[in-house]
Amino acid sequence: xxxxxxxxxxxxxxxxxxxxxxxxxxxxxxxxxxxxxxxxxxxxxxxxxxxxxxxxxxxxxxxxxxxxxxxxxxxxxxxxxxxxxxxxxxxxxxxxxxxxxxxxxxxxxxxxxxxxxxxxxxxxxxxxxxxxxxxxxxxxxxxxxxxxxxxxxxxxxxxxxxxxxxxxxxxxxxxxxxxxxxxxxxxxxxxxxxxxxxxxxxxxxxxxxxxxxxxxxxxxxxxxxxxxxxxxxxxxxxxxxxxxxxxxxxxxxxxxxxxxxxxxxxxxxxxxxxx
Ligand SMILES: Cc1cc2nc3c(=O)[nH]c(=O)nc-3n(C[C@H](O)[C@H](O)[C@H](O)COP(=O)(O)O)c2cc1C
Numbered sequence: 001x002x003x004x005x006x007x008x009x010x011x012x013x014x015x016x017x018x019x020x021x022x023x024x025x026x027x028x029x030x031x032x033x034x035x036x037x038x039x040x041x042x043x044x045x046x047x048x049x050x051x052x053x054x055x056x057x058x059x060x061x062x063x064x065x066x067x068x069x070x071x072x073x074x075x076x077x078x079x080x081x082x083x084x085x086x087x088x089x090x091x092x093x094x095x096x097x098x099x100x101x102x103x104x105x106x107x108x109x110x111x112x113x114x115x116x117x118x119x120x121x122x123x124x125x126x127x128x129x130x131x132x133x134x135x136x137x138x139x140x141x142x143x144x145x146x147x148x149x150x151x152x153x154x155x156x157x158x159x160x161x162x163x164x165x166x167x168x169x170x171x172x173x174x175x176x177x178x179x180x181x182x183x184x185x186x187x188x189x190x191x192x193x194x195x196x197x198x199x200x201x202x203x204x205x206x207x208x209x210x211x212x213x214x215x216x217x218x219x220x221x222x223x224x225x226x227x228x229x230x231x232x233x234x235x236x237x238x239x240x241x242x243x244x245x246x247x248x249x250x251x252x253x254x255x256x257x258x259x260x261x262x263x264x265x266x267x268x269x270x271x272x273x274x275x
Contacts, residue, residue, distance in 0.1 A: 201248025
């Protein structure tokens, strides 16, 4: 047992195939004198805790970081490419929600999934501010829309209203253009010193959106909500974003009665085959 990383090889199971060595991104595993994998000298500090060694071992012989293979979910339930494509094609931005909370089980599933999203250098310090309760969402909605109304009345040409300006008429008419009457919101923040602070939140929300929609939950990316949180820091205090973190992006979500019946027919994207 390597103490620092708690690497444990079950000698009865390990067939010394070397897959764990080959799949270790920082290359900190080697075969020891006894023929079994071990951590190279001074290698522990370079471990990114990705657990690839545990995941790749065909024999379930390797435990690390206090995780044993018996407690891992099996990877035999891969969905087919056609199903994945169908999910991607049918994904839509929902702007129509039931005015009710998601059930706790679905909310729990969505949150647990987030532990599996990739982050640069396996950083995994993202911070997710969830508005779990419709009543809290209504308070935030009312506060933001109230502030926007006041600003539009005071100085509609104010540059800080930038992205909101195109919705001025609707906002002045009292429509919830920012939060689309959604019952829930998730705002993702990342540490300023993380390797990929702008990309990681976007990846997390991309996974969140697809998983949510596979569960029948509507979602919409929301630049306006993210913008409102930046424009009104007093309201954003409720998100409890930790010191040294910056707000990445926001997504609204919730139960919906809306069903899209067919895919859209987007223009083909521009691709260049580099020679
Ligand atoms: C980064 C990003 C920001 C967005 N911000 C908003 C927003 O603030 N409000 C909104 O209603 N939709 C927003 N959307 C949704 C887009 O308007 C939507 O993706 C587009 O209209 C196409 O619809 P579809 O997602 O159903 O294909 C955003 C989408 C993305 C990717």
